[in-house]
Amino acid sequence: xxxxxxxxxxxxxxxxxxxxxxxxxxxxxxxxxxxxxxxxxxxxxxxxxxxxxxxxxxxxxxxxxxxxxxxxxxxxxxxxxxxxxxxxxxxxxxxxxxxxxxxxxxxxxxxxxxxxxxxxxxxxxxxxxxxxxxxxxxxx
Numbered sequence: 810x811x812x813x814x815x816x817x818x819x820x821x822x823x824x825x826x827x828x829x830x831x832x833x834x835x836x837x838x839x840x841x842x843x844x845x846x847x848x849x850x851x852x853x854x855x856x857x858x859x860x861x862x863x864x865x866x867x868x869x870x871x872x873x874x875x876x877x878x879x880x881x882x883x884x885x886x887x888x889x890x891x892x893x894x895x896x897x898x899x900x901x902x903x904x905x906x907x908x909x910x911x912x913x914x915x916x917x918x919x920x921x922x923x924x925x926x927x928x929x930x931x932x933x934x935x936x937x938x939x940x941x942x943x944x945x946x947x948x949x
Contacts, residue, residue: 813839813880821862821872821891829858829876829889836878837885840948849926850885850946856919857889857942865893865940883948887927890941896934903932 815836819825830851837850858874866872872893879886896902903920923930927944934940 814877816875816877818873818875820870821866821868821874821893822870823859823862823868825874826855826858826862829874830855833876833878833887837880837948840880840883840885842948846946846948850887853923853926853930853944853946854887854889856922857887857944860919860942861889861891861893861940865891865895867894869893885946885948887944887946888941889944890939892939895936895938895940896932897936899932899934 813836815832817829817832819828833854834847834851837847842850854876858876861874862868862872865874872891875888875890877888877890879888920930920932923942923944927946929945931943932940933943
């Protein structure tokens with residue numbers, strides 16, 4: 810049974826989103842994923858981190874986003890967490906095209922994209938205290 814774990818934290822700055830994508834992709838490379846699988850994970854991480862920065866911290870660059878990536882056998886579990894504003898209504902936020910920031914011309918597809926590229930996604934949030942998104946993907 811193979812287990813490995815990585816955790817990183819960074820400031821909630823939009824320029825750190827690419828760091829998050831690459832660090833997770835580099836870590837899961839040990840599973841020998843296909844290019845398509847790597848791109849799927851990178852896209853899902855990108856959406857989760859962007860949500861933390863834009864919605865969790867309202868672009869306040871002093872916030873912290875953390876990512877924990879765990880490999881258990883051929884499954885990867887990625888947790889993206891912030892201590893930002895939290896989500897009032899998780900079910901509404903998960904609806905395709907819903908956005909709390911229409912003035913930013915956001916598509917409202919973040920959770921839908923995560924669900925499309927990962928095997929499962931769970932969202933835990935407490936309004937005023939932050940959000941945790943747990944995404945899982947199995948590899949062959």
